[in-house]
Amino acid sequence: MAEHVSTRVNGKRLAEYVGRTVRLVCKVLQFKGDSALVETSDKMQVEVRLSKDARVTDTYVEVVGKVNDATTVTMMACINMGSDLDMELVDFTIETINDPRFLGSIF
């Protein structure tokens, strides 16, 4: 099981997850070649290196990827989340997930 863990994170949590797989909920700002500039739920800008078969069609996406460093993520998979996502609530959810009372026991 452990090899398939991909915790949901926001921008500021990325630094805690370097080298691990995460789920980054974000808004796509612009494409630059084979990468994309995205805004996380806590309004930080992160570079996502797109995978070859990536199908990023919506404004909001959940990127499953490996954290290279605090501001870059290499995409493994991508789930389109539509054009309207309550990022404040998503950020609250992410902070709840990362709360020590629940991280480890539920998430």
Place this chain on the structure above:
Amino acid sequence: MSQQFGSNPYYQNNNTGGGYLTGSPYGGSPSSPGQKTRSAAAQSLRPVKAKQLAAATQAHADAEWKIEDVEVGQVTIVGHLVTIQPQTTNSVYWLDDGTGRVEARHWKGGDEDNDKWGDVSEGTFVRVTGTLKTFNGKRYINATHIRPVKEPMETYFHDLECVYVTHFFRHGPLGQGNEGASSTGTNMSNYTTQASTAHREEWAHLNPVQRAILEFMASVPDDNDEGVHVGAIARAVQGTAGVNDVSISTALDALMDDGRIYTTTDESHFRLS
């Protein structure tokens, strides 16, 4: 009718539901084969994360599953559908919900069944409902229902709901301490406090006037079919903050809409449902 049966010694034990005499030496075990004693939890549906399913425990192969020592019945999970493997007799759905992966198996029924189950696709979020099973030491969800998640926020709602439910089982209902304190603070006798204790949790979300009405109605002896007169209710809840004729009548209407109380002989007599 029920009073008549109540006086008959052979019917009294029916209230306990098992159909066997509680006083008999066999009282502790189910009397008829195949009729397993089921707890309320077995009929319940709990939102879970894959990690909780991986950590769930079972005393023996037939026992109920437990998460953090709380019995679970059916479970519902929202996850990223990674792969679908259609097989002859069943389909295997691999779900990844960020805390781990879990396999959901659906046993095929007829053709219409396949139509109903065909609208999920790989690389999207789905909600699966079913029961936790093991086969060859591997855990899977025996899925009774699977559907695509159409509202993206449902994915995050599910995370919060899992936190809420787990927190609920760890610490009890929200605001329990405060509610208890404020209710005992009102000038009720020991008897009324006790009478309403059982209901207090389910009334916690009601407004103070509605709660005061229900607490009063639960405290008076329910020995006539006519119920309680609105005048008696009004006098009883007088001390509650925000009470006036309008708020009482609004509260009574709302309680009737909720099905918590009903009118009896006329519009001004009420009984608890």
